[in-house]
Amino acid sequence: MPEPLLRVEDLRTYFATEEGVVRAVDGISFEMYPGERRGVVGESGSGKSVTAMSIMRLIEPPAGNIVTGQIVFQGTNLLELPEDEMQRIRGGKIAMIFQDPMTALNPVYTIGDQLMETIMLHQKVGRAEAREIAIKALEDVQIPNAEQRLGDYPHQFSGGMRQRVMIAMGLSCNPDLLIADEPTTALDVTTQAQIMDLMLNLAEERGTAVMLITHDLGVVAGFCDTVQVMYAGGIVESGTADDIFHNPQHPYTWGLLASMTRLDDARKHRLHSIPGAPPSLIRLPEGCRFRPRCEFAVDVCRQILPVLSPVGDDGRLVACHRAEELDLKTLEVDAASSPQVDADPAEGVSA
Numbered sequence: 596m597p598e599p600l601l602r603v604e605d606l607r608t609y610f611a612t613e614e615g616v617v618r619a620v621d622g623i624s625f626e627m628y629p630g631e632r633r634g635v636v637g638e639s640g641s642g643k644s645v646t647a648m649s650i651m652r653l654i655e656p657p658a659g660n661i662v663t664g665q666i667v668f669q670g671t672n673l674l675e676l677p678e679d680e681m682q683r684i685r686g687g688k689i690a691m692i693f694q695d696p697m698t699a700l701n702p703v704y705t706i707g708d709q710l711m712e713t714i715m716l717h718q719k720v721g722r723a724e725a726r727e728i729a730i731k732a733l734e735d736v737q738i739p740n741a742e743q744r745l746g747d748y749p750h751q752f753s754g755g756m757r758q759r760v761m762i763a764m765g766l767s768c769n770p771d772l773l774i775a776d777e778p779t780t781a782l783d784v785t786t787q788a789q790i791m792d793l794m795l796n797l798a799e800e801r802g803t804a805v806m807l808i809t810h811d812l813g814v815v816a817g818f819c820d821t822v823q824v825m826y827a828g829g830i831v832e833s834g835t836a837d838d839i840f841h842n843p844q845h846p847y848t849w850g851l852l853a854s855m856t857r858l859d860d861a862r863k864h865r866l867h868s869i870p871g872a873p874p875s876l877i878r879l880p881e882g883c884r885f886r887p888r889c890e891f892a893v894d895v896c897r898q899i900l901p902v903l904s905p906v907g908d909d910g911r912l913v914a915c916h917r918a919e920e921l922d923l924k925t926l927e928v929d930a931a932s933s934p935q936v937d938a939d940p941a942e943g944v945s946a
């Protein structure tokens with residue numbers, strides 16, 4: 596096994612709010628290897644973006660804090676780096692692409708100025724050379740008339756073209772890890788596929804590892820080698836994309852799969868959706884966090900939080916007390932027989 600590129604160890608990122616402490620990421624551990632394409636999936640609010648922001652050290656105190664854990668990147672714990680060294684990593688060795696490119700682009704500077712600034716900050720080159728690299732970067736993401744477009748402002752680009760600019764900017768310094776947080780969610784479906792193809796082809800050519808955050812399992816199926824499924828601030832299952840899709844072992848993953856439209860499978864049954872809502876991250880239930888929505892829950896699930904542990908010998912990790920005994924892949928999904936949600940008002944359900 597090669598050395599991991601990234602090793603996250605028991606990361607906990609909390610936010611202090613008026614209602615109480617939001618345990619947005621609550622004890623996650625995982626590794627990524629060079630060149631790996633890892634999908635991070637889970638419903639909205641499960642802690643995907645906070646995980647990414649924690650790795651980039653963009654969590655803002657005093658409200659937001661990484662309260663414990665390690666984020667070891669290429670052998671260095673990023674949480675111990677001084678801010679100036681972290682700035683060199685950010686945008687240099689680790690790049691991030693956000694859902695909305697406008698939040699990352701400054702409306703008052705031209706695309707060229709912003710691209711060149713990033714390039715000059717991270718590579719030891721002057722203006723003229725940075726300009727050449729910027730043109731090449733825009734050409735790589737197939738922006739027509741790249742040289743002329745350097746002088747344009749962000750609002751002069753369409754949404755899809757802006758996301759291409761972000762990819763160009765992200766990849767311009769040849770990062771070892773690219774974190775893409777819902778990079779195509781704001782785009783129309785045809786553009787989504789083009790942008791995803793483009794981003795992943797460029798990453799593959801350069802050997803860049805990609806962490807692709809999405810709520811869309813279909814996207815992960817098409818593009819990722821490995822998957823981690825997040826629920827209420829924790830990882831409930833991880834493994835290879837093939838294994839997870841063909842043989843989910845956590846009831847939540849099974850529910851997510853059942854709720855997606857599969858083009859490869861003319862389903863005989865109706866679309867299943869997971870009943871209920873994720874718990875409040877301020878008042879988490881005792882025991883398993885998925886338990887109030889789980890049709891397979893037994894007594895122990897009420898009492899003890901299951902830890903992410905190996906199941907079988909294929910590298911699969913599952914956080915479920917019943918993972919070994921349940922055979923979810925053989926179960927028929929039928930919305931008509933969806934379980935009653937165990938609504939326990941004491942546990943609070945987020946809006």
Ligand SMILES: Nc1ncnc2c1ncn2[C@@H]1O[C@H](COP(=O)(O)OP(=O)(O)O)[C@@H](O)[C@H]1O
Pocket residue numbers: 610611612617618619637638639640641642643644645646658659876
């Ligand atoms: N700055 C913040 N202050 C308070 N709560 C936050 C903040 N940022 C994120 N959260 C909360 O953390 C949880 C996880 O958020 P996030 O990681 O953005 O979810 P997602 O999986 O949709 O990306 C959510 O409940 C969200 O409301």
Ligand SMILES: [Mg+2]
Pocket residue numbers: 643644645776777
């Ligand atoms: Mg998010």
